[in-house]
Amino acid sequence: MPSIVPNNRLVFNKVPTGYPVPGETTRIDTNEKIDLDAPLNGGVLIKVVVVAIDPYLRGRMRDASIKSYAPPFLLGEPITNFGVGLVIRSENPNFKQGDRVYGTFEFQKYVIKHDTSNLIVLKNEEKLPWTAYLGVCGMPGQTAYIGWKLYAQAKKGETVFVTTAAGPVGSNVVQIAKSEGLKVIASAGSDEKVEFIKSLGADVVFNYKKKDTLEALKELGHGIDIYWDHVGGKMLEDALSAMNDFGRIVVCGAIAGYNNDKPYAISNLHYVLTKRLTMHGFIVLDLLKDHIQEFYSEYPKRITSGQVKHHEQIYKGLEGAEQALLDTLKGDNQGKPVAVLSEEDL
Template identity: 40%
Template sequence: MLTKNPRVVFAKRPGTGVPVPGEHVVFERSHSIDLDGVPLNGGFLTKTLMLSPEPFMRERMRDLCVASYSTHAVLGEPLVSFGLVVVLRSEKEGINPGDHLYGLTTWEVYTVQPYIEGRAKYNPAAAPDYTFDVDALSLQVVPDPKGAFPWSRYFTVLGAPGLTAFCGFEGCADAKPGETIYISSGASAVGIVVVQLAKAKGLKVIASAGADSKVEYMRSLGADVAFNYKTTSIVEVLKEHGPLDIYWDNVGGETFEAAIEYSRLHARLVMCGSISEYTIAPEARYGIKNTSMIFKKRLRIEGFLVPDLAPRLAPRFYAEMPALVAAGKITAKEHITEGLENGPAALADVLKEGGNEAAGKPIILVATE
C-alpha cells in the first residue's frame, strides 16, 4: 500500500539573492512510498517530525564551480538540514522503532536512512582541504526528555545551534569575567546561546539584531546593551560601550569592520558565520577597509566549524547543557511554522536581510507522533 510522501526539493540554483519559493525550492506532493515494503538495505525508515531552515543551506546552493566548506546541494533532490525524526522500521543494530534521532536529514515526510545525497558518498580525496564530511553531523539517537523540555529544544540550545555556540565560545573566545563581548545577530539560534554563555561567565554583553522584538528578546536573556542595527549605528554603540575584548561574528561585512575598529589590544574575533555575504555576488561584497588594525592591535581572528572542535568539546556539551536547560538556566524561544508545504517560505525568511521578523529559532513542524 502506497502512502503519500511530500517533499521539498532543490529545483534550480538561485545565483544571487534569496531562493524563491516555487522556483528554486519547490514543494512536491507527487511522491509515494510503501511504508511496509520499501527495502531498508540494512538501514532504517524514519518519519520526519521537525526540520530546521538554516543559513548554511544557501551556501550549498552555490554555483558548482565555487568551492566551500560544504558539498554542493544536488538538483532535483530533497533539501537537507537538521531534523528530528522517529524510527518506524529498522534493520540497523542499535536503532529501534520508536527511537528519536536528531541530525542531518531530508525535507520529506518519510526517508530510508542513511540518506546518501546524490547517491554518492562524500569523497575526501576529491574535496578541498576545508570541506568537512557531512557524516560527522549524521542522525544520532537522542534521549527522550520525558517532560523535562520539549523535543524542539534539539533545534536550539541542545542541537546544532547550541553545540556551535558552545564549541566556539569555549574553544576560541578565551573569555574571562569582566571582559566585553559583542555578538552580531545576537537573536539568532546561535547568538542567543552565546549571549547566555557569556553572561554566565561574567562578561558584559553587547548584542545586535534587525528587529525591535529581537532587541527585547536579547535584553530578556541578559544582554547589557542590545540594539537594532537597522535604526542604530553600530559604530556609535561600540564607541560608547566598547572597547571589545571579544567579537562573535555571525554577519561579516561592515559589522566586522566596526568590531575591528573598536577592539581592544589583543582582542579575540571569533568567526562563526557571514550571513551578509550569502546571497550576493562576490564582487558586490563589502570590502573591509581597516585590516591594518589587525596587526596594529595584535588581534587574534579565528574561524571554526563544529566538526573541528566537537571531538574535544561535545562530551562537555552533552554532559552540561541538558541539565542547564531542564533547570531553566539556558533558555530559547522558538518560532514554529506548521506544514512542510510552508518550508520554502520559512527558508527564504531565514535568509533575507535581518532574518525573520519574529524572535526565536525558526522550526518547521512537519508531523506529530
C-alpha cells in the same frame, strides 16, 4: 498488502541569485511515493518529524561545481538538514520502532537510512521538546558552547560584542558570556529582538537598523575585548575599529554576504596587526568529535534548570520550510526556525 503512500518532498530546483524564492529555488514534489511495507535490506524506515532551518542552507544552494565546507544541494534532489525523526520500522539492531533519532534528513515525509553513521538515538532524559534538539541543544547551541570555549579566551570583566544576538547562536553566546561575568553588548535588527536579548541579561542592546553600529560602540566610551561575528561586512569593519588591543574576533558567520555575489571589501584589516588581534574562523562540525559528549552532558541541564532561555518559531510543512529559510535570511524570523513535517509526532 503493500502500503504505498505519497512521500512529498522539497526539491532543489534552481540556483538563486540573491534571496531564495519559494516555489522557484525550491519546489514541492508531490509525485514521489513510498511503500511502507517494502523490505528495508538492513535499513531503518524513519518518519521525519521536524527539520531545522539554518542560514548556512543558503550556501548549499549554489552551483555544484563551487567548492565549500558543506556539500551543494543537487538540482532535482531533496534539500537536507538536521532533523529529528521517528523510527517506524528497523532492520538494524541499533534502532528500534519508536526511537527518536537526530541526524541529517531529506526534507520529505519518510526516509530509509542505510548509512546510519550520523544518526543518534535521543534518550532525552531531560524531557525537552524535540525541537530543542535543533536549536538550543542542537547545532546552534553547540556552535555557541564549543566555539566560545575554544576561541573566546574570555576573562571575567571583559567586554564582548555579539551581533544577530537574538538568533539561535547569538542568544546562547549572550547567556554563556553573562554566566562567565562578562559585560555583553549586543545588536539585533528589530525592537522586539532587542527586548528579547535584554531579557537574557545583556548589558547594552541596540537595534542596528536604527542606530549606526560604530556610533553605538563609541558611545560606550571604551573598546571591546571579544567580537563574536555573525555578520561580516560593515559590522565587522565597525567592530575592528572598536576592538581593544589583544582582542579576539571569533568569526562564526558572515550573513551580510550570503545573498550577495560580491564580497564586501573590509577597509581596516590593518587593525589586526596594529592592535595585535586574533581572528579565528571555525565550523562547528569540525569540532563535534572531541566536544559533543561534554556538550550533551552539560547543556541540556542548563535548559531544564532555567539557566539558559531559548525561543523557537514553528513553521508548518514543506511550504513552511521554504518560507522559514527566506524569513531567516531576511531577519523576519523570531527565534530558532524549525519546520514541522509531522505534527502528531512532535
